Amino acid sequence: MLTAVGFASVYISLKAQISSGSLTYAVFFFGLYLAAHVVARIAVPDADPYLLPIAGLLTAIGVTEIYRLGPGDALRQGLWIVIGVVVFAGALYWLRKDYRLIERYKYLFGIGALVLLFLPLAPGFGESINGARLWVHVGQFQFQPGELGKIALIVFLAAYLQQGREVLAQGRLKDWGPLLVIWGGAMLVLFATDDLGSALLYYGIFLGMLYVATSRLAFVAGALGLFLVGAAAVYQGTPHVRERVLNWIHPWSTTKIYCPFNGHMAFRQDCQSYQEVQSLYSIAHGGFGGTGLGNGTFTTTSGHQVIPDLNTDFIYSALAQELGLIGAAALLMVYMLFVLRGFRVALAASDGFSKLLAAGLSFGFAIQTFVIVGGILRVIPLTGITLPFVSYGGSSVVSNFLLVALLMLISNRANRESTA
Amino acid sequence: MNRQLTRLAVVSMVLLGALVVATTYWQTWAVAGLQDRQDNAIQQVAQLSIARGLIEGANEKKVFATNAKRRVKGQTIFSRRYPQHGLAAQVVGYSTEGGTRVGLEQSLNDYLTGANTNLSNAFRSTLDRLGGGTVHGSNVVLTLKPAVQRLAMRDLAGRCGAVVALNPHTGQVYVMASSPTYDQNLLRTSNGYAKILKIKGACGDASALVNNATAGLYTPGSTFKLVTAAAALDSGTFTPDSRFTDPGYCVEYGKKVYNSSAPDSPSAHETFGNVTLAQGLQHSINSVFCNVGMKLGAKTILQYAKRFGFYSTPPLETPASERAPSGLYSYSKGRSRLYWPKDFNAVDAGRLAFGQERMIATPLQMALVASTIANGGVVPRPYVVQRIVGHDGSIVSTTHTQTLGRAIKQQTAQELTQMMVSVVQSGTGTSAQIPGVQVAGKTGTAETSANHVYNAWFVSFAPADNPRVAVAVVVEKQPNGFGGSVAAPIAKDVLEALLHG
Numbered sequence: 001m002l003t004a005v006g007f008a009s010v011y012i013s014l015k016a017q018i019s020s021g022s023l024t025y026a027v028f029f030f031g032l033y034l035a036a037h038v039v040a041r042i043a044v045p046d047a048d049p050y051l052l053p054i055a056g057l058l059t060a061i062g063v064t065e066i067y068r069l070g071p072g073d074a075l076r077q078g079l080w081i082v083i084g085v086v087v088f089a090g091a092l093y094w095l096r097k098d099y100r101l102i103e104r105y106k107y108l109f110g111i112g113a114l115v116l117l118f119l120p121l122a123p124g125f126g127e128s129i130n131g132a133r134l135w136v137h138v139g140q141f142q143f144q145p146g147e148l149g150k151i152a153l154i155v156f157l158a159a160y161l162q163q164g165r166e167v168l169a170q171g172r173l174k175d176w177g178p179l180l181v182i183w184g185g186a187m188l189v190l191f192a193t194d195d196l197g198s199a200l201l202y203y204g205i206f207l208g209m210l211y212v213a214t215s216r217l218a219f220v221a222g223a224l225g226l227f228l229v230g231a232a233a234v235y236q237g238t239p240h241v242r243e244r245v246l247n248w249i250h251p252w253s254t255t256k257i258y259c260p261f262n263g264h265m266a267f268r269q270d271c272q273s274y275q276e277v278q279s280l281y282s283i284a285h286g287g288f289g290g291t292g293l294g295n296g297t298f299t300t301t302s303g304h305q306v307i308p309d310l311n312t313d314f315i316y317s318a319l320a321q322e323l324g325l326i327g328a329a330a331l332l333m334v335y336m337l338f339v340l341r342g343f344r345v346a347l348a349a350s351d352g353f354s355k356l357l358a359a360g361l362s363f364g365f366a367i368q369t370f371v372i373v374g375g376i377l378r379v380i381p382l383t384g385i386t387l388p389f390v391s392y393g394g395s396s397v398v399s400n401f402l403l404v405a406l407l408m409l410i411s412n413r414a415n416r417e418s419t420a
Numbered sequence: 421m422n423r424q425l426t427r428l429a430v431v432s433m434v435l436l437g438a439l440v441v442a443t444t445y446w447q448t449w450a451v452a453g454l455q456d457r458q459d460n461a462i463q464q465v466a467q468l469s470i471a472r473g474l475i476e477g478a479n480e481k482k483v484f485a486t487n488a489k490r491r492v493k494g495q496t497i498f499s500r501r502y503p504q505h506g507l508a509a510q511v512v513g514y515s516t517e518g519g520t521r522v523g524l525e526q527s528l529n530d531y532l533t534g535a536n537t538n539l540s541n542a543f544r545s546t547l548d549r550l551g552g553g554t555v556h557g558s559n560v561v562l563t564l565k566p567a568v569q570r571l572a573m574r575d576l577a578g579r580c581g582a583v584v585a586l587n588p589h590t591g592q593v594y595v596m597a598s599s600p601t602y603d604q605n606l607l608r609t610s611n612g613y614a615k616i617l618k619i620k621g622a623c624g625d626a627s628a629l630v631n632n633a634t635a636g637l638y639t640p641g642s643t644f645k646l647v648t649a650a651a652a653l654d655s656g657t658f659t660p661d662s663r664f665t666d667p668g669y670c671v672e673y674g675k676k677v678y679n680s681s682a683p684d685s686p687s688a689h690e691t692f693g694n695v696t697l698a699q700g701l702q703h704s705i706n707s708v709f710c711n712v713g714m715k716l717g718a719k720t721i722l723q724y725a726k727r728f729g730f731y732s733t734p735p736l737e738t739p740a741s742e743r744a745p746s747g748l749y750s751y752s753k754g755r756s757r758l759y760w761p762k763d764f765n766a767v768d769a770g771r772l773a774f775g776q777e778r779m780i781a782t783p784l785q786m787a788l789v790a791s792t793i794a795n796g797g798v799v800p801r802p803y804v805v806q807r808i809v810g811h812d813g814s815i816v817s818t819t820h821t822q823t824l825g826r827a828i829k830q831q832t833a834q835e836l837t838q839m840m841v842s843v844v845q846s847g848t849g850t851s852a853q854i855p856g857v858q859v860a861g862k863t864g865t866a867e868t869s870a871n872h873v874y875n876a877w878f879v880s881f882a883p884a885d886n887p888r889v890a891v892a893v894v895v896e897k898q899p900n901g902f903g904g905s906v907a908a909p910i911a912k913d914v915l916e917a918l919l920h921g
Contacts, residue, residue, distance in 0.1 A: 212424040269459045281462040283446045284454040297466040301492055301517060306461045325447040329440050336436045343429035347422055359425055366432035377442035
């Protein structure tokens, strides 16, 4: 039911800027979604029926907006969605009997996560885009291994925290050792690569999972305290971070200040905070009802794009302009629905590992959405990460489909047990 | 474990709920503030995709501002054209592709872009927007009469100055000419703005961008005698028949303040002997008004000036920054500043009475003084926008006649009218006579910093018994040019054109 509604709405929005090309897209994605659905029905018949349709809906919204901003990118994104669905189907098929076997390989996942995060720093491999070294180049393909590293780290945390729940609660250092080594290592790598958004995300995931596992609020409070101390230190120590905080608090300056991009004096809104400020203008321009899909204003009269990275980090401001408050709020509610279904899976699961894994994945999904959209909306300082399923970016799409696959595996098992 | 899971889920919902709240803030409350920001590149382009409303003249198919369209990367871009090439440029203003706006183009931007409109047009433009069609702004119909406006500009003939003509009963502004002027289309050429800045006019230091009619700060000279006379009569201190003896000067602070020199022999000062107040106005005798001023005191004169609209910026649809209030100005550090005296004894009441002594007035303000006398003592509220019409032809707004309050009694206005009629019949303003029409007027010849170089003024209305038009004219820096010889003929031309047109 919901599937049909979801896709009908996307189909209509795709139709809004109809051309034979976009119609082909619609038919193609509908077919792709049906294939994924059939695989899910066979491999995990008792899984939560909402997760895949929501993922499909978000993916379709994303690819529609990416198509609107640049048809060339949409083709590449489509290719990645195909890969994502293949990974999704593969994961379901491979783990359909009992996904919990991955619990046994927790250190493999932990070290794997570190390696994935470290990969872009490796000489000859990595590539730096926009000042952050997050990409790996293999032939034609660019890949951001950190996205997969996130899933691997959640698997590791779930397994490790489940195993050591009782002993961890006692707070002895030796039980915490491996946890702190791997998690601390991840944080270090993120700072080394200047990926502050991911650092925030990982910290949040860790806190959430730690709380669920130990139910000790004192740990959370302590970790939050540590976070504040760390944040203050980082603020003092790195000009890059200080700049971001200033962009957040005072995006508009009334006097001209030094602009590091061109070496001249300029207003902050014309230099450092240009991207944030123009993105707010874009959102405000949408108003209540939006400009309508395809009618938004994103380029200047000379034809160049006003907001850099519009289809990746800033895709929310493009969507908010064209869909307006109605559309943007609806989109956020779809995210809420996904997170709620995810937590339902965690509640229904019978064993600790499954609960922790589902909670980590769902909470991570919520925080990732919060970090990027909250950054765009000036709720928190802006740190660039992708908006799950919607942003342009292959690694993000693939890892999010993997996330859906894991959640569906967990819910399939939980539901089968409860009905059996 | 489940309790912790529920709590974590609640935290997630709070975080995502905060995003809904923040989005609502940016898309509702914050919109107006963000739209007005100069660095808003989105708004700048979005406004160019709107077909701005036309700016039209009154009752004639003359258009002051229209659009040209072109296509850039699949979107239609509209840019402004000004077919009248600088006629009323300081009133209409301009709107550039870079997003700079002045004049009505700035103050009426919300109407011209359709952001502020009536329900039927709002509905239509929303449909247009969602359907990918062009959004049309509302058209603005001015009260300005292009033909007479053009005549006034021709009469100013490159000299610096201004002409303001309005209906004294309704406040409709028929002519608002400011010279020197500039062609707004220049702004689309390279270095256009710099070229406009270089336009200095015949007076050497004017800016074509300034609307002299509403922001030009001129010493009113003898035209201010109308305000002094109004105070003298309305306060009951004097009548038109009050008698004075004119020795050619008046004594103030123990010093002689001379009458102006006779037009035919600049070295000699005129002397009239035994005269009435009415004759004092007719021949513009400084010594008479100097004595009136000393009797009334600066406070009474300034209070009456206030009632005529001095000391507040006259209302009009143009941006407030392009209008200036009239009154006493002090100069310090190269800046002039309006002030209301704390100590009235420090103001030279005798010289104030004939419009010197730091008294500054805009042509619009002096036109309002004439209009008030013509309107039986009530100050009309001036306006240049007659109505705003939506793209579908429905009226978005219409300007109705309003007043700014009563300045003087009706009887005072009638007495002043008679005195002003004699100015034109057999006084200093005879060159404003129109055959078959009784014209009421007052000349002004204000001293400038240079010797024998004057700002020539004429304020008037006609017909005297049933006024339909009031006009104020100022022509700057005329060597040996007097209000009667330089400004009065221009006022006559404009009055004639408007009365017959």
